Amino acid sequence: MVILSVQNLCQSYPNKKDVLKDVSFEAETGKVVSLIGPNGCGKTTLIKTICGVFGQKNGTISVNGVPLSSMSRKETAKVVGYVPQNVIYSGHSTVFDTVLLGRFPYVEWTYTKKDIGIVSDALRCLGLEGLSGRDIGHLSGGQRQKVFIARSLAQDPRFYIFDEPTNSLDLKNQLNTMKIMRDIVKEKKACLVVALHDLNLAMRYSDEVIVLKDGVVFDKGPPEDVITADMIEKVYGVSSKIFEEDGEFFVHLYEGID
Amino acid sequence: MTEPQDGSKIQISEIFGRSKKDVSPEGVYISGLRKKLLFIIIASVILVCVAIVSLGIGAVNISVSDTISAIAHAISPSDFAGPENEWYSTILFQGRLPRIVLAITAGASLAVAGAVMQGTLRNPLVSPFTLGVSSAASFGATMSIVYGASVFGALYYAQVSVGKYAISFSTVSTMIFSFVVGMISISLVLILGRRKDTSKSTIILGGVVIGYLFQAGVTFTKYISNDEALRDITLWLMGGTWNASWGSMIILVPIILIALIVLEGMSFKINTLSAGDDVASKLGIDVNKLRRDSLILSTFITSVCIAFTGIIGFVGLMAPHICRMFIGNDCRYLIPASAVAGALVLLASDTVARIIIAPSQLPVGIIMYLIGGAFFIWLISKKNVGEYW
Numbered sequence: 001m002v003i004l005s006v007q008n009l010c011q012s013y014p015n016k017k018d019v020l021k022d023v024s025f026e027a028e029t030g031k032v033v034s035l036i037g038p039n040g041c042g043k044t045t046l047i048k049t050i051c052g053v054f055g056q057k058n059g060t061i062s063v064n065g066v067p068l069s070s071m072s073r074k075e076t077a078k079v080v081g082y083v084p085q086n087v088i089y090s091g092h093s094t095v096f097d098t099v100l101l102g103r104f105p106y107v108e109w110t111y112t113k114k115d116i117g118i119v120s121d122a123l124r125c126l127g128l129e130g131l132s133g134r135d136i137g138h139l140s141g142g143q144r145q146k147v148f149i150a151r152s153l154a155q156d157p158r159f160y161i162f163d164e165p166t167n168s169l170d171l172k173n174q175l176n177t178m179k180i181m182r183d184i185v186k187e188k189k190a191c192l193v194v195a196l197h198d199l200n201l202a203m204r205y206s207d208e209v210i211v212l213k214d215g216v217v218f219d220k221g222p223p224e225d226v227i228t229a230d231m232i233e234k235v236y237g238v239s240s241k242i243f244e245e246d247g248e249f250f251v252h253l254y255e256g257i258d
Numbered sequence: 259m260t261e262p263q264d265g266s267k268i269q270i271s272e273i274f275g276r277s278k279k280d281v282s283p284e285g286v287y288i289s290g291l292r293k294k295l296l297f298i299i300i301a302s303v304i305l306v307c308v309a310i311v312s313l314g315i316g317a318v319n320i321s322v323s324d325t326i327s328a329i330a331h332a333i334s335p336s337d338f339a340g341p342e343n344e345w346y347s348t349i350l351f352q353g354r355l356p357r358i359v360l361a362i363t364a365g366a367s368l369a370v371a372g373a374v375m376q377g378t379l380r381n382p383l384v385s386p387f388t389l390g391v392s393s394a395a396s397f398g399a400t401m402s403i404v405y406g407a408s409v410f411g412a413l414y415y416a417q418v419s420v421g422k423y424a425i426s427f428s429t430v431s432t433m434i435f436s437f438v439v440g441m442i443s444i445s446l447v448l449i450l451g452r453r454k455d456t457s458k459s460t461i462i463l464g465g466v467v468i469g470y471l472f473q474a475g476v477t478f479t480k481y482i483s484n485d486e487a488l489r490d491i492t493l494w495l496m497g498g499t500w501n502a503s504w505g506s507m508i509i510l511v512p513i514i515l516i517a518l519i520v521l522e523g524m525s526f527k528i529n530t531l532s533a534g535d536d537v538a539s540k541l542g543i544d545v546n547k548l549r550r551d552s553l554i555l556s557t558f559i560t561s562v563c564i565a566f567t568g569i570i571g572f573v574g575l576m577a578p579h580i581c582r583m584f585i586g587n588d589c590r591y592l593i594p595a596s597a598v599a600g601a602l603v604l605l606a607s608d609t610v611a612r613i614i615i616a617p618s619q620l621p622v623g624i625i626m627y628l629i630g631g632a633f634f635i636w637l638i639s640k641k642n643v644g645e646y647w
Contacts (some may be wrong), residue, residue, distance in 0.1 A: 051535045081540070087379065088534030092587040096287045098642055104541040109590075110527050112265045122282035133286040135586075151533075153540070171302035 002029045002064055004050075004159050004191065009059035011042075011049050011215075019045045023059070027191050027208070029158060032182050034202040034223070035195040036108075037212035038236050044085060046212065047163045049081040050193070073183040077105035081157035085164050087148045093145050098136050099123060102154030115154075122153035125180060139252070141168035149177060151183065155161035160185070162194045166201065174198070178205040189190045203227050205207045210236055224249050266557060270295075294591040297584050301598040308602060309362065312609040317617060320346050347394035351502075359511065361504035361622070362601040362609040364563040365573055367514050369600020371556035373523055373581075373592050374575025377449060378549045378556075383600060383638065385460050385574030386560040387630075390443050390469030392569045395561040397472040399437030399568075400479045401450045402432040403494070404487050419644060430509070432565040438619045443468050444553050470555050497568040497609050497623020506566055515558045520596060524552055525589035570623050572601050572630020603629075 004027045009152050018077035018110040020042045029031040033124040035043045048054045050061055052068060063079055070081065081102070089098065116135045116242055123129045131139065136147060145168040154159055160181065166174040182205050184194050196202045202209055202223060209226040213235045219226050232240045232251070239254040269286070273295065276288045312328070314320040320328075324341040328350050331340035340347055348593060386392045404427055407414045417424040448590035450464040480491055494501070527548050531540040534546045559575070577600035578592065585591055604622065606631065611620040 048536070051536070051540055053539065072542075073539070073544065076543040077540060082537060084534070084536050088537070089530035089589050090380065091382075092284070092582040093532060094290060094586060096283055096290070096535075096587060097588055100287075101530055101541065104526075104530055104543075107526075109523075110267050110390075114265045116268070116284055116287055119287075123283050125476055129283050130281075133284040133290065 001189075002158050002191075003027070004193070005036045005060070005062050005065075006046075006050060007062075008061045009046070009049060009061065010057045011045050011054060012057060019215050020049065022142070023215070023217055025210050025217060025220055027106065027159065027193050029189045030186060031207035032185055032192045032205055033208045033210065034206040035210050035212060036199065036202050037160075037195070037218070040126040041212040041235075043212055044163055045215075047082075047161055047195055048084075049192070050178075051077065051080055051161055059236045063091040074105045077155065077254055079157055079159070080159050081152040081155040082150050082161045082163055083148050083160075083165055087144070089136050089144065089148075092133060093136050094132065095128060095136055095139070096123070097136050098147055098237065099128075099154050102151040102156075117241060118156065119154045122150040125153060125184075126150045126177070131215055136170065140186075142170060142173055144174075146173070149181070156188075158190050159192060160192045160194075162192065163196060164195050166173075166196065168200065174201060199232070199253075203249050203251060218221065269574070280289075285556075290586065291494075294585040294588070294595070298591065298595050298598060301595065301602060304363070304606065305531055305598055305602045308605055308609070309358055312358055312612075313350050315613055316349070316354060318349055320350065325350060346610060347505065349498075356448040356502040356504050356507050357499045357608070359507050360499045360566060361605040363511055364499070364567045364570060365515050366518065366576070366597035367559040367563045367600075368516055368570065368573040368604070369577035369596040370521060370593055371560045371577045372580035372600075373573070373596040374389070374524075374528065374552050374556045376578055377587075377592075378552045379461065380531060381461055381577070383575070384465065384563075385572070385578075387569070387571040387574060388462055389447050389465035391440050391447075391557055391560050392468075392564055392571065393435040393469035393472040393476070395440040395549060395557075395564040398435035398437070398561065399432045399473045399494070399565045400476050400491050401439070402435035402565075403429070403491055404479050404483050406435070415548050420508055423503075425509055427507055428504050428563075433509075433562045436561035436565040437558055439472070440557045440564075441554065443472065444557045446603030448550075448553065455639025463527055477581070486505050493621075494568040495623075496595055496621035497570040497626065498611075498619075498621040499567055500619070501566055507586055510562060510566060513562060514559055517555055518593075520554055521552065521559075522590070523595050524548065524555075525593050528589045529554060529587075538562060568621070568623060570604065570626050572626050572633060573604055574601075575637070576633045583620060 007024050009020055010018055010022040012018045023046060030240055035064050037043055049056050090176060099119045101112060102117065103111060125130055126152055127151060128146055128253060136144060145165060149165055166177060168175060176199055198211040206223045209223045210228060211231060218235055229242055231242050232238055241252045243250055243252065256257060273288055273291050274287060278289060298592050310322060310325050314322055314325040324346055327338060327349045328341050328476060330338035332351060349467055375384045376382055408430060414428050416427045446468050451461050480488055483491060527543055530541045530543050560623055578596045581592055581595040581599050607625040608622040611622040611625050614620055
């Protein structure tokens with residue numbers, strides 16, 4: 001088992017108050033860990049700090065005790081795969097070529113048949129094989145989002161760090177993508193740390209949920225323990241009811257509370 | 259997977275032997291590779307043909323068969339007889355070939371610089387010309403023409419013999435001045451683009467403004483120049499290949515060749531920038547270093563070519579875009595394809611410039627402004643040009 005450990009993490013932007021305050025949690029392989037919380041609570045900042053996009057102000061981020069900051073760039077790329085919220089792409093690139101970039105940490109200059117096979121499998125896994133030769137600029141937002149997820153699959157890291165990956169997807173694709181990722185996490189003994197807004201998705205697919213509010217960890221633990229009507233009211237300001245059907249928990253939201 | 263997923267590389271025979279009807283992801287990828295390689299091969303063949311035709315065109319028209327026999331004779335005198343007129347070889351190899359080599363070298367350099375700048379800045383509208391690097395390099399070269407002798411004294415007129423050719427220090431001085439001022443301009447662009455909220459159009463506008471600043475410098479230098487220097491500068495600024503000589507080509511060609519090989523080596527990393535800085539860094543790239551190094555090299559090859567040709571606009575914009583339409587954005591193939599396409603565009607334009615008002619000649623810069631201007635208008639009128647990066 002490999003553990004990603006975030007300890008006492010603080011983060012701030014220039015001339016602004018602290019965005020993350022003393023955030024600590026652990027994510028272990030074989031699990032889906034959801035980050036939830038209202039807009040501006042620090043989810044994206046936390047993800048970008050873990051991924052090294054932002055330098056960390058205080059605290060440590062380590063994998064099995066080895067700080068990520070002490071690893072080489074390529075070593076880190078084999079450990080952490082990142083899909084940002086707003087993904088940049090280049091037109092005139094095919095879907096296959098875009099996903100192929102995920103193999104970069106393993107390749108010096110020329111891709112091997114193994115790389116081509118891994119990319120093909122990633123495309124098939126997300127049902128994108130029919131789009132392999134299409135220009136990524138000609139895809140819908142949802143299709144493109146799946147291409148970027150496929151790229152991170154091709155990267156084959158131990159920790160997939162996704163920032164709101166289901167935003168552009170329709171209902172069916174949201175469920176399919178989360179299921180695929182959960183299956184991959186279990187099969188490959190990897191870990192998915194994912195920022196989500198949809199509490200039902202978090203409830204359904206997470207092994208653990210971390211609730212952020214105003215830059216601090218409000219609560220963490222198994223989804224059925226953490227996602228409660230009380231938490232939703234305190235963190236989101238929304239009244240809700242949690243109900244159970246066939247052993248699964250669902251969130252029903254009422255109107256916002258002013 | 260229908261084939262074993264081993265760690266071996268894909269062989270050329272597999273690329274050209276695989277069925278075109280294979281629609282599997284692997285088949286689509288192999289088909290893409292075939293298309294890329296075919297484009298480069300066909301463009302290279304066309305370039306060689308245009309070069310042979312261009313060699314024969316001039317005040318003395320030499321037929322293609324005579325040109326080919328002269329080339330064959332030059333390569334292997336014992337196996338091939340030369341053309342009937344012996345002085346054809348002198349016209350071809352001493353008079354015209356250096357100019358053709360310069361057109362090919364400059365076209366390839368400007369196009370590769372454009373492809374690299376577009377890739378590293380993720381902006382389809384940037385090129386050495388639109389970023390003001392060309393204007394800056396021309397200002398540097400102008401400074402060298404006017405003040406080189408004052409700065410370097412007698413050294414400016416010194417010459418070094420390499421075999422039967424002489425390399426003049428004034429040529430080296432012009433290259434150095436061009437590069438230094440070109441670097442100042444690209445540094446200004448980078449400072450401008452450092453802010454994350456800087457838009458693509460802001461960078462272009464910044465490039466235009468930087469270009470104007472250096473143009474003002476060129477105009478001032480022209481204003482204070484004597485008549486002889488003024489004529490030299492004016493002619494040179496129009497952009498042309500008539501200054502070509504073997505003496506200058508033996509410096510230029512190896513330098514450019516090495517720089518292009520280094521850029522091709524960086525192409526694999528440049529590809530990752532298409533995914534955005536954040537993702538590229540998570541794929542293992544030192545984004546700032548890669549961007550800095552590739553822009554320095556692009557500015558270098560632009561500047562040293564401009565030192566010989568004057569300002570030749572739009573090659574760096576046109577050639578990469580034409581190639582992208584056919585082979586996509588993979589810089590490993592885009593860089594060599596752009597080099598060949600840029601060489602082809604500039605050589606063809608230079609050939610037209612030589613014959614369009616024969617027996618006089620037009621500066622090729624004028625032709626490139628006409629073609630490139632129309633291309634640029636077409637490019638910015640495309641609906642999705644801004645969405646591509």
